[in-house]
Amino acid sequence: MINVALVGFGFAGQTFHAPLISATPGLTLHTVVTSQADRLAAAWPKARAVPDLETALADPAVNLVVLATPDPLHADQAEAALRAGKAVVVDKPFALTLADARRVVDLAKARGLLLSVFQNRRWDADFLSLRAEIASGRLGRVVTFESRFDRYRPVVRDRWREAAGAGVWFDLGPHLVDQALVLFGRPLGVTLDLAVQRDGGLSPDWAHAVLRYEATRVVLNAAMMIAAPDVRFAVHGTRASLLSSGLDPQEDQLKAGLPVGGPGWGVDPSPMIRVEGDSGHRVPVEGPAGDYPAYYSGIAAALRGEGDNPVPPEQALAVMEVIEAGVESARLHREVAL
Incomplete structure (x- = not known):
């Protein structure tokens, strides 16, 4: 049995990590670092x-x-745990800077x-469906990929994710970037625009990025003032397009x-739609269910020497490279080449 110490029992610890760890065969939630012993x-x-x-x-x-x-504690705490x-x-996000992330990986x-980053949204139902559709060739060659993580949260909350120095690019950007890199690999350049749109906002609550590839363009958007978050993915290929709305249900199920x-x-309550290029026919896409438990099952297997790290550190560094670029x-108001 692999004994796990969970450090932090706030939203992420309570909602995601504790339930998923406890549900994974071979893992035991042994210790939790928290001031909320009663909870x-x-x-x-x-x-x-x-x-x-x-x-x-x-x-x-x-x-x-x-x-x-x-976020600011990640690199130093990871280093301390590895030294132990x-x-x-x-x-x-893995760390606040690429240099800190590299130090931990080294x-x-x-x-x-073993060192891994919790990129659970690789196992979103819609993303699993999207990967399968692209791999099938039904879309043809993807020319434009749009991925949005929009919410309607007009009131600024007193939490570290919305404090000065944080914001949606560090909170939601790693999910959006990781999914893009899984599909298309390292881009040639990154352009990011950031804004604070909410009254009283202390950090960017709107982020719009374009990742440039040879011919493909990847558009990533995260915002907190969208009352109609109707687009999650819009993927356009030479043969067909793929559309989805709404978010994967697993977070709400965990809550x-x-x-x-x-x-x-x-199970995705709103399956994706494929729009055929020649005919314009709209075809529902029945894909697999989302599978967040697969991440910790992969961690357990890797620690037993029976499988690969589900999110190896090299992939986490690739995400940090794009985040930092x-x-x-955004600072220079121009594209940064990788």
Whole structure:
């Protein structure tokens, strides 16, 4: 059995990591670093609450450390866990800078320890369907790929994700970028525009990026003032287009406390539509259900030596390269080449 120490019991820790870890055969939610011992005991009574990371790292029974803490802490906490001999999963973003991310990756390689980033949206139902459609050739060669992560949250909340120095490019950008890189690989250049659109906003709440490839253009958008988030993916190929709206249901299922992997888990309530280029016919696309549990199943298999790291550190560095290039692009108001 692989004992897991979850560091952080805020939204990400409570909603995503604790339920998914607990539902994964071979993993045990052993320790949680939190000041909310009562809340932890009510939700996961077998897990031990400890007050700080150092206590968790000093426990020889802990094999894997999962960091669900504020972004600025990720790199230093990952480094501390690796130096303590623990495998590490980091919630996105991996770090605040590419240099910090490389430092952590180099340490993991030197110590021969697993290091992974929680890119759960690779297992969204719509993204799994999209990958299958592109691989099938039914769309032809993809020329334009649009991916949007829009929400309507007009009131600025008092949380670190919306504090100065944070914002949607660091919060949602890693999901959008990771999915794009999975499909198309490293772009030639990145152009990013950022804005603060909400009254009282302290960090960018609107981000619009264009990733330039030889012929393909990838458009990524994340915003907090969209009352009609009707477009999730719009993929246009030489033979057909693919359209989807709405978000994968797994986050809402986790918020509702539904059993992970139970009946109806990950089933997309609004399947994608393929629009045939020659005829204009609209064809519903029945794809696979979403599968967030696959990430931690992959981690468990990798730690047992029975499978590959589901999100290896090299892929996490590739995401950080684009994120950082985007920040530079927004500062300079021009494309940044990679």
